[in-house]
Amino acid sequence: MGKTFPGTEPITGTEILSGTKTGTEPKYILLVEPKPKTGTKKITRKFNLKEVVYFLQAELGLRLKQHELLHADSLVDIVSRSKSHTDLYVGSSLAEIKKEVNKTKVLYGLLKEPEFNIPLDDDDEEDESFNNASFNHNEDLKPPKKKKLKRDMLLTKKPKNDPNSPPQNRIPLPELRDIDKSERIRAMRELARKVPLGPDSMPTICFFTFINPSQSVTSLEISEDSSLISAGFADSTIRVWSVNSNNKLYSLKHPDELELLDKESDDIMERAMDEKSGKDCRLLCGHSGPVYSASFSPDRTQIISGSEDGSGVMIIKILNLDDSVRLWSMLTWSNLVCFRGHMYPVWDAKFSPLGQYFASCGQDKTARVWSTDHYQPLRLFVGHQSDVTSVEFHPNCNYVATGSADRTVRLWDMLNGSCVRIMTGHQATIDVLKFSSCGRYLASAGRDNKIFIWDLSNGESALNMLGHNRAVKCVSFSRDSTVLASGGMDGMVKIWDINKINSSSSDYNNSANKNQTKSAELGSFRTKSSLVLNVHFTRKNLLLAAGPCVHSDKSRQL
Incomplete structure (x- = not known):
């Protein structure tokens, strides 16, 4: 990578430069895929963005999108990552986010x-009365309360x-x-x-399907x-x-009628609704x-x-x-x-x-x-x-x-x-x-x-x-x-x-390939x-x- 780069005029106005801010010269680092049997490549030199783009496009014939370059204002001696790792890290228009942000x-x-003091359901009360009535004739038998106790535990846990x-x-x-x-x-x-x-x-x-709506x-x-x-x-x-089509959408009664209601009633909301105003749909x-x-x-x-x-x-x-x-x-x-x-x-x-x-x-x-x-x-x-x-x-x-x-x-x-x-x-x-x-x-x-x-x-x-x-x-x-x-x-x-989800995994790079999967689809x-x-x-x-x-x-x- 010691090659001397020619002028940057040929790449003026390219897609990769369209997202950069005017008057700024961001620094980027080029990440190289590791070659088989040769180990991981490391690149520690920072390049000017225009130089990198020109080399990749003009010399290597590559067309790169912005997310394939990683921001490296504070990165030195970076180990290259595979494309799957890069895709998981990058995507933001701001390039890669520094890890310090999420500390x-x-x-x-x-x-x-x-x-809460949770009262029993109507079903529970019926079950309890039925059990008591069924077992009163035999004191040796005890009503099965196991199911009811389990339900109560769920509600009061x-x-x-x-x-x-x-x-x-x-x-x-x-x-x-x-x-x-x-x-x-x-x-x-x-x-x-x-x-x-x-x-x-x-x-x-x-x-629920909306068929032939008059507007989008x-x-x-x-x-x-x-x-x-x-x-x-x-x-x-x-x-x-x-x-539920049986539950209509009601509106409040007239103010004169509301004045006559008992404000301390437990069912004040039901009493305040006008039963004649029920509709299936409200606009x-x-x-x-x-x-x-x-x-x-x-x-x-x-x-x-x-x-x-x-x-x-x-x-x-x-x-x-x-x-x-x-x-x-x-x-x-x-x-x-x-x-x-x-x-x-x-x-x-x-x-x-x-x-x-x-x-x-x-x-x-x-x-x-x-x-x-x-x-x-x-x-x-x-x-x-x-x-x-x-x-x-x-x-x-x-x-x-x-x-x-x-x-x-x-x-x-x-x-x-x-x-x-x-x-x-x-x-x-x-x-x-x-x-x-x-x-x-x-x-x-x-x-x-x-x-x-x-x-x-x-x-x-x-x-x-x-x-x-x-x-x-x-x-x-x-x-x-x-x-x-x-x-x-x-x-x-x-x-x-x-x-x-592997919540115990803390090494992001090692788990990236496992996480990017279609096998989770049921x-x-x-x-x-x-x-x-x-x-x-x-x-x-x-x-x-x-x-x-x-x-x-x-x-x-x-």
């Missing part, structure tokens, strides 16, 4: 669950102290209301009956308890359906552009949505700005608040698992955290170099993950707004993020057709899954985090084995002609999926 400790454990869990008061969390406690109890009962999933026990899939479906969301589905459309509307109007995201609050009384006005003229966008996040009431089915702050379209908006807080992100390269009782953002996350396309709250609400068109995944601390993890490996825009129920792992997927599972303890890739032929638009962990479901623009629903299910825009596991591990039906020619255009 901050992340408290990924779950918050301690509050203690106290979690062990997790050293990775954040303190309960690390950030201000909303107080639990009576309706929240009732919902927690109901969720715990349902989770206690979840079906274990794995290679020998595949999930049942129920698919731009977003789909299923509520946490799997009772509601919302869809955002290109005509700026949002529609909400109840999954929300207020945005003036395509609705790219919608998210239900945990108590299913509010919806947060993000949109853009779609105008191509900047003057019109200033006068008729709708690059906004809107908060909707599911009691009155009307717009409550319009949150302003983003300068360009809002690509994603999500409620936190505990409610009150929600996050949004958009084309202005920022993500913001808001509270439903404040009109100004509480946190502003800045660091991405391109559109922030996806956002997701950690289960313990102390962290927010973002994915971007700069091909990086970042984890932000809610306490101080700092970036504590930067994860690279994707080679295209990241469209979806999802945390595992245990809080340790983060799944990301996007337009490079890949799915990455990231270990938040060290910021490294724990699993890299290939299988989709087109962009992956949705992922979801099962309730016990044993399998992962994914769906995308290829009309496929795929099931992946998360037990393939099953693949094709729709007739529907895109898969959302997958969601119910609390009992039934898999729900949804998407619009499209013709083959329209699918190719998308």
Whole structure:
């Protein structure tokens, strides 16, 4: 490599130089594949970027993309890696991320669950009365209480102290209301009956198809308890359906009628609803552009949505700005608040698992955290170099993950707004993020057709899954985090084995080839002609999926 390089004029304007900043001279190092029987090659000299590109293109006839060169501002005496290692490390538009970035400790454990006095189910009460009546005639026989005791243990089991869990008061969390406690109890009962999933026990899939919608479906969301589905459309509307056709969508009674109700009644919410107002579908109007995201609050009384006005003229966008996040009431089915702050379209908006807080992100390269009782953002996350396309709250609400068109995944601390993890490996825009129920792992997927599972303890890739032929638009962990479901623009629903994760592996280079595998795929299910825009596991591990039906020619255009 002692060759003298000629002038750099022949490579001016090439693809590799188009992403570099004007006026900067970044240094890159050339990594050489080890030759068989000769050992590993080492290159310690730093080269000017233009010199390296000219040599590879002009002298060797190679055409390299930007991700095949590694940033080496602080790297000396680097051992070369294979292409699979390089692909897992690189992908960001910022090139390889320095390891020092991911040294901050992340408290990924779950918050301690509050203690509840959980009453018995109706089924349990019937079983108990039946057992007592059946065995009263014989005092020597004892009713079989083994099954009931096991169920009670599941509901009242106290979690062990997790050293990775954040303190309960690390950030201000909303107080639990009576309706929240009732919902927690109901969720715990349902989770206690979840079906274990794995290679020998595949999930049942129920698919909801949107047939011949009048406008393009731009977003789909299923509520946490799997009772509601919302869809955002290109005509700026949002529609909400109840999954169970017997459960209508009601609105509040007239204020004069509400004044007559007993406010201390246990069933005040049921009494406040107008029984004559029940509908199968509700329409929300207020945005003036395509609705790219919608998210239900945990108590299913509010919806947060993000949109853009779609105008191509900047003057019109200033006068008729709708690059906004809107908060909707599911009691009155009307717009409550319009949150302003983003300068360009809002690509994603999500409620936190505990409610009150929600996050949004958009084309202005920022993500913001808001509270439903404040009109100004509480946190502003800045660091991405391109559109922030996806956002997701950690289960313990102390962290927010973002994915971007700069091909990086970042984890932000809610306490101080700092970036504590930067994860690279994707080679295209990241469209979806999802945390595992245990809080340790983060799944990301996007337009490079890949799915990455990231270990938040060290910021490294724990699993890299290939299988989709087109962009992956949705992922979801099962309730016990044993399998992962994914769906995308290829009309496929795929099931992946998360037990393939080798959490004990600390040597990234040695485990890279094992992690980049297709063997984790457990099953693949094709729709007739529907895109898969959302997958969601119910609390009992039934898999729900949804998407619009499209013709083959329209699918190719998308």
